[in-house]
Amino acid sequence: MLRKLENYYKPSSLQEALRLADENTEGAKLIAGGTAVMAAKNNEVKTLIDIKNTGTDKIIKDENGVRAGATVTIASLLESNEIKNYCGGLIYEAAYYIASTPLRNMITLGGNIIQTFPWSDLPAALLLCGAELSVASKNNIRKLSYINAVKKHPSLAISKNEIVTEVLFPDLTSYTGKFTKFSQTNFDYAILDAGVIAKIKDGAFEDIRFAVSAAGSLPQLLSESAALLKGAPADDKGAAAKAARHAASETIFTNDKRVSIEYKKEILPALFERLIERVVKENKGGN
Numbered sequence: 115m116l117r118k119l120e121n122y123y124k125p126s127s128l129q130e131a132l133r134l135a136d137e138n139t140e141g142a143k144l145i146a147g148g149t150a151v152m153a154a155k156n157n158e159v160k161t162l163i164d165i166k167n168t169g170t171d172k173i174i175k176d177e178n179g180v181r182a183g184a185t186v187t188i189a190s191l192l193e194s195n196e197i198k199n200y201c202g203g204l205i206y207e208a209a210y211y212i213a214s215t216p217l218r219n220m221i222t223l224g225g226n227i228i229q230t231f232p233w234s235d236l237p238a239a240l241l242l243c244g245a246e247l248s249v250a251s252k253n254n255i256r257k258l259s260y261i262n263a264v265k266k267h268p269s270l271a272i273s274k275n276e277i278v279t280e281v282l283f284p285d286l287t288s289y290t291g292k293f294t295k296f297s298q299t300n301f302d303y304a305i306l307d308a309g310v311i312a313k314i315k316d317g318a319f320e321d322i323r324f325a326v327s328a329a330g331s332l333p334q335l336l337s338e339s340a341a342l343l344k345g346a347p348a349d350d351k352g353a354a355a356k357a358a359r360h361a362a363s364e365t366i367f368t369n370d371k372r373v374s375i376e377y378k379k380e381i382l383p384a385l386f387e388r389l390i391e392r393v394v395k396e397n398k399g400g401n
């Protein structure tokens with residue numbers, strides 16, 4: 115509930131939204147899908163700036179990769195062939211289990227990756243692919259790597275007068291990526307999210323990355339664990355199991371009232387082993 119709300123703006127261009135954001139830094143908030151803003155108890159917000167009509171809802175492929183506008187909904191991500199085909203379906207799989215159909219019609223890419231909750235599914239996938247945000251203010255556009263954005267919390271990496279307009283999923287043509295969400299039901303919040311992307315050349319892992327979320331408050335790249343597999347034969351199941359076990363010790367866990375940390379530590383290696391197996395299988399031409 116926003117008990118102190120006085121103004122609601124719905125600008126029809128990005129320029130107008132940026133002007134409003136610039137003029138209303140005190141007590142103002144951007145709203146996109148609204149699923150977090152409207153659920154929050156906030157007695158400070160006096161002004162909402164709705165950015166849904168700012169034209170930032172396109173998905174385009176160019177020589178640098180796939181560019182998705184910040185107000186693209188989760189439902190639109192799932193309908194996009196560019197997203198389905200990107201990095202073996204990495205982003206598609208991360209988006210697939212987000213909430214329910216009505217909510218996926220509302221939740222936006224920008225909202226999901228800026229108002230990051232422990233259970234948010236897209237942030238770990240953005241870390242894996244090295245995504246870059248375009249962040250606009252009235253007189254400037256800057257680039258922000260998502261890895262830097264999550265160092266504290268993405269919302270702290272954006273100023274009050276700034277709007278995230280686009281996410282660049284960089285070209286990863288030679289990579290395959292897979293993502294999994296472990297939860298009690300398909301619609302429930304993640305107990306654990308895990309993702310792997312890899313580039314396999316001559317039967318060995320030339321590059322491989324692991325990421326996890328819902329373990330701690332922010333998503334994490336597990337560089338040590340992935341490094342254990344660099345150069346290893348892709349069909350070396352022993353090496354994959356070792357790297358997956360290491361992921362449980364590298365991950366920083368925080369308490370979750372639903373399950374114990376020990377339980378998560380037991381589950382996580384199995385998730386990584388299965389993901390590696392799927393990546394390798396797809397690379398061989400399976401699915």
Ligand SMILES: Cc1cc2nc3c(=O)[nH]c(=O)nc-3n(C[C@H](O)[C@H](O)[C@H](O)COP(=O)(O)OP(=O)(O)OC[C@H]3O[C@@H](n4cnc5c(N)ncnc54)[C@H](O)[C@@H]3O)c2cc1C
Pocket residue numbers: 143144145146147148149150151152153165184185211212213214217220221222223224225226227228229231233234235236272276277278279301302303304
């Ligand atoms: C019942 C329920 C279940 C859910 N389950 C899941 C789930 O399983 N997995 C999952 O990942 N998510 C889930 N969500 C969604 C998640 O919790 C957030 O509500 C959602 O990601 C917020 O996105 P939004 O577009 O609605 O953002 P909004 O509520 O509109 O905004 C959220 C915040 O982000 C800021 N913001 C939004 N867009 C921008 C932008 N372009 N630039 C700068 N700042 C911006 C806003 O100012 C605000 O502070 C669920 C939500 C609900 C209500």
